[in-house]
Amino acid sequence: MRHLYLAATGQNRGKTTASLGLLEMFLGEGLRTGFMKPVGQRTVVDESGVPADEDAVLVKAVFGLPEPLAVMSPVHIPRGFTKAYIAGEVVEDLGARIVRAHATFAESADVVLVEGTGHAGVGAVVGLSNAVVAALLRTPAVIVSEGGVGRPIDELVLNASHFAAHGVTVAGAIVNKVNLDAQPGIAGILEKGLARHGIPLLGVIPYRPLLSNPTLAMILEGTGARLLAAGPDLDVVTGGISVAAMQPHHVLRHVSGRRIVIVAGDREDVIVALARAHRAEMRRPAVVRGDVEPATVGFVLTGYLPRPEVIEEIRRADLFACFLDEDTYVVASGVHDLLVKTHAADREKIATIKSIVAASLDVGRMLAAAAEAAPAGRPA
Numbered sequence: 229m230r231h232l233y234l235a236a237t238g239q240n241r242g243k244t245t246a247s248l249g250l251l252e253m254f255l256g257e258g259l260r261t262g263f264m265k266p267v268g269q270r271t272v273v274d275e276s277g278v279p280a281d282e283d284a285v286l287v288k289a290v291f292g293l294p295e296p297l298a299v300m301s302p303v304h305i306p307r308g309f310t311k312a313y314i315a316g317e318v319v320e321d322l323g324a325r326i327v328r329a330h331a332t333f334a335e336s337a338d339v340v341l342v343e344g345t346g347h348a349g350v351g352a353v354v355g356l357s358n359a360v361v362a363a364l365l366r367t368p369a370v371i372v373s374e375g376g377v378g379r380p381i382d383e384l385v386l387n388a389s390h391f392a393a394h395g396v397t398v399a400g401a402i403v404n405k406v407n408l409d410a411q412p413g414i415a416g417i418l419e420k421g422l423a424r425h426g427i428p429l430l431g432v433i434p435y436r437p438l439l440s441n442p443t444l445a446m447i448l449e450g451t452g453a454r455l456l457a458a459g460p461d462l463d464v465v466t467g468g469i470s471v472a473a474m475q476p477h478h479v480l481r482h483v484s485g486r487r488i489v490i491v492a493g494d495r496e497d498v499i500v501a502l503a504r505a506h507r508a509e510m511r512r513p514a515v516v517r518g519d520v521e522p523a524t525v526g527f528v529l530t531g532y533l534p535r536p537e538v539i540e541e542i543r544r545a546d547l548f549a550c551f552l553d554e555d556t557y558v559v560a561s562g563v564h565d566l567l568v569k570t571h572a573a574d575r576e577k578i579a580t581i582k583s584i585v586a587a588s589l590d591v592g593r594m595l596a597a598a599a600e601a602a603p604a605g606r607p608a
Contacts, residue, residue, distance in 0.1 A: 454550060
């Protein structure tokens with residue numbers, strides 16, 4: 229069995245994106261493929277009532293992997309766990325639990341992708357940082373960072389040093405969310421810059437707005453808003469966020485590409501104009517065929533609840549709408565800061581992830597970065 233530890237330089241760098249793409253590639257090679265999230269910070273309960281890290285639940289749902297969630301997600305940290313651990317109320321050897329779960333793959337998998345949580349030091353508070361877990365499992369690490377030049381190289385070098393301090397081999401780096409059109413030749417620059425620190429560049433994944441933007445359901449859940457109109461599909465990925473703070477005719481000119489529009493609920497002129505424009509737009513042949521995206525997908529209404537007649541205009545247009553009794557700036561900031569995670573229902577996003585990762589990474593190089601598993605807890 230070969231295994232590889234996928235780490236990151238921080239939160240929301242694209243580790244889950246890389247995981248989904250790599251698993252698809254390994255399975256496409258005909259390999260018996262396993263997945264493990266040793267330490268999870270975002271615990272959910274699946275439909276069978278089993279608590280596990282949300283990434284393990286996602287991977288199991290997308291790929292139908294046979295291992296139980298208790299193996300794929302042996303340690304998850306729900307609210308209050310950290311304080312209980314520091315207070316000495318957690319007496320179980322959590323590292324041993326991870327080692328036992330990892331060992332179950334020995335007979336059932338050709339390759340196991342082990343996904344970390346956050347940067348190299350995350351989890352240290354409970355004695356299970358990414359560097360500690362990778363060392364415990366004797367797994368080489370590949371670190372994911374995001375676009376730029378100075379920032380990703382600085383972050384990768386810092387994280388690599390922490391892994392190295394625990395005796396973990398850093399097999400390479402992946403740089404995600406790179407604007408290749410705006411930065412021609414960036415891959416070569418990153419490769420040279422990382423080579424100076426002994427870190428191979430394994431690939432560059434281009435930026436795609438679809439992968440970073442929230443679905444309507446995420447906006448609803450993440451803001452705690454009151455749903456006024458569901459629209460055709462809450463799993464639609466928004467094309468971006470616009471704040472409507474101008475006259476209706478100006479708004480109509482500036483909104484395009486499946487935007488979610490944040491607007492004060494008493495700006496009924498703007499709301500009605502966008503709703504009616506959407507109804508007309510959805511009758512256009514190019515939109516019906518899917519050649520052109522509609523300008524809007526819905527509203528986040530702030531401050532004032534519109535009159536029933538205005539809400540009815542939104543529903544007739546089959547648009548999404550939710551309401552928050554907050555200042556528009558506060559709402560816009562909250563929506564902007566939402567942590568966008570991939571869910572099993574995000575079919576369009578998952579298909580895009582699989583395609584873009586396959587085009588950006590070489591499966592042979594990734595398998596070469598993986599190492600034969602040695603007995604956990606002993607030097608390889």
